[in-house]
Amino acid sequence: MTGAAAGQLSSWRRRRHLLVRSTGEVLITLGVLALLMVIYQVFYTNFEADRRQDAIKGDLRESWAQQVVAGAPVKGDAIGIIYIERLGRSWEKPLVEGVGLKQLARGVGHFPRSAQPGQVGNFAVAGHRATQGEPFAYLDRVLAGDRVVVETRSQWFVYTIDPQPGAQPGDPAYKLVDPSYGEVVLPVPEQPGVRPTERRITLVTCNPRWGSSTRLILYGTLAATYQKPGPPPPELNYTRT
Template sequence: PRPRGDQAYAVLRIPRIGIRVPVAEGISKSAVLNQGYVGHYPRTAQPGQAGNFALAGHRNTHGEPFRYINRLRDGDELRVETGSAVYTYVVDKALARTSPRDGGVIRSVPRSEVRKGYGYSEPGFYITLTTCTPEYTSKYRLVVWGTLRSMRAR
């Protein structure tokens, strides 16, 4: 079952940049993002499911969970821990700047509608991290993508 709105139900760990942050359902600023959570985009896949597990997080203020996602490199691990499993995704693509309205980056097969050639072309098991860029503005979005490498039951 889907978690209820604004409920934390997972933990995102990004070892390369020292992040450990709760994941909550929804992307409301007041109920989720401004509480220091990373928000799960409604109507995107849940961890480990086929499709795209898409997340949003502040780059500055409110805990700044995605402050340094621009430093992630191909091969870096993104671990999502739930009560029942640990899902390990591996970074393999990024988009340094796109429009805040580029909804393609969080689709089931994530692919930019603004910056052609960025994203994926085949169905799979994906994770997407989105945040504002440049720092201290919300003019554009920075996107980091990864694919599922493993799942371990708890």
């Protein structure tokens, strides 16, 4: 090989090495950025959402204590507090009007056209399963017979989670439906045009936890109502924050 040819080969090898190194550095940088994005989505948004929701609960309780009269709720307004013991010994989240992204970042959202807490019909709510506080991260762990307690300005409502039709002991209480299946929030879930006579609750979240190919649904029925002022209902037998 001539000196010129050897020089060209050496130069080509140097360029190839530089290209490989540069490509590797770019991939490493992209990987670091992706990791930072995941950390932001998983941890920081949860931290910020938890802090925001604690403030919302505090403001709501203060308004109740001061007997501030509220008008008809608009999107984003806090209308109550929801408790689900199965999700944690101190699990409690603000209940806000609306189910858009902004509202769900503030807590568990109420479908505006569904019944209000305790009313005849279907009181339907939704929550994030991942990021933004992820209140329904483990909603799939809720069992038939578990209690969902909803606190409003003047009352407490205790709902009992229903088993799925034909369910056997140990079967999940939830069902999975297509994301477009809006019939779950009808006045009588999944029964278009039927007039409601019961006081129901429907809880909705995405499934799987880090995806949204289906919706996870839980149904419940009102079991008890307690007036305020007065002690919390006996069904709320765990530590409140």
